[in-house]
Amino acid sequence: MYSFTIPAVILFIMFVIIPFSRGIFLSFTNWNGYSKSYRIVGLSNFIRLFTDQNVRRALINTLIYGIGSTLLQNIFGLAFAILLNKKFRGRDSARTVIYLPVMIAPLLMGYIMYFFFTLDGAINQLAFSTAKESIDWLANGKRGVVIMTLINSWQFVGISMVIYLAGLQGIPSMYYEAASLDGVHRWGLFKNITFPLLAPAINSAVVINLIGGLKLFDVIMALTKGGPGYDSHSLSTLVNRTYFGSENAGFASAIGLVAFILIMILSFITTNGLNRYQENMK
């Protein structure tokens, strides 16, 4: 029976463990990504990593993409779920409409949004009548990061909504009825019944959104490619740029490795914190 796991184990060894070990090795070299020869450069890639302004910028952006999306998607996901939980006409269509963007490739969503945020795009056409006043929305790195966080949150809020809807349906209505008889108000119902009983759903939704946000790549490639300059790079797009753009595979491996450790730590802290919260609620 254990032999059933052989194909999966082979795949994990060939395409996860071997590349990952190789990545650790490459991060100590100055390999350019294609030539046969390279030198071992010791820790210099890592030293550069901690002093490099572009890496720092990308790291901060990655945290904004990750944490910003997680907050927005959970707040709005829960709000939409509460709004669309009770039965009324048009409820199911509204759920479909909100969930639809989840199906669309994030890259293509980025291109669709390009038509809104470009200099002569839909937003400027709506808000500004003359080209003189138009804002080039993505020409500013910080603004670009905020816009792309919003786009990512807007696109994937449906995932949280669906998870919260499933969670809300799992709460027995008799709890609400009993509390209402005791004269508990709406906010009290939410605070004392809905929110604690949603703990498992919150746990799932937060972890999924956080991992998704920290990996952000496609939308950035579609809209700014990390620009202007290096201002809106995430760690994902920076690895791509460093490997294929600057042909610095050793340094790119080092960024990838450090990003991996950071993301693992962040996910671990979040999962642990949420599990403890969930235990307390029991």
Added chain:
Amino acid sequence: MIKKNNIWRYPLVILISIIYLIPIYVLVGISFKPQSDLSSYWKFPSSATLHNFLYAIEKGHIFTSIKNSIIITAFSIFLIVLIGAITSYPLARKNVKFTRFIRNFSLAIMMVPPLSILVPLYATLVDYHGINQYWGLVVTLLTFELPMSIFMFTNFIKAIPTALDEAAQIDGAGPTRTFYQIILPQLKPVTASVIILSGIHCWNDYQFSLYIMQKTSMKTITVAISSFFSQESSNLNAAAAAALIAILPVVIVFLALQQYFIKGMVDSAIK
């Protein structure tokens, strides 16, 4: 109290729905607009044209890339389901160190961002001659989608009573026969969820495809659209048409199989 609730619900729900539909409306409008029509993106074209679509299909190699994406998605889904299901059987039934390790390792892979492994993975695939090959992308997608499949199948098999396995074993069936005759036929609902979720992920993949499928004839739909966008920056109408062609299949499948999509999403998220 509930009746009163619904009155303020409507304007809010309508507003949210409009916000969610506007991008599609604008995209459709632009893609049917002749290039000479410089009116606002918010206005639907007064004379619609199919020219943008024809141009995108011809210059953007859209059909070749759709064919590539179909081949890759089909093979990936097949293997993700098959290997996911057989791996999950021992993981669900035996709670020993080895199976626990495989389960935890598999869960850890779900958290690994592709970026942290892309450089060495690409280098490794170059060594295996897997670049610009269908199998190179298929095994990569398979490896990184397999954990979700294992997670869902394991949870599902755990809920099947072991009495059924035991009865089969008493009748002399080995684990292989028990799996194929007793377990496999019961996996239909979770298989539907795995197919849908992994199918969407494979079809929409950009990060792996961008690295592995660089040759024009091997490009998947996302990679083809992205090169078309950078090459046609002056002809945005055709680029919009190309994007519309690429999202249409997914939207149609989603609208037809909605409940399964949502059920799959919930199954994959909640233990």
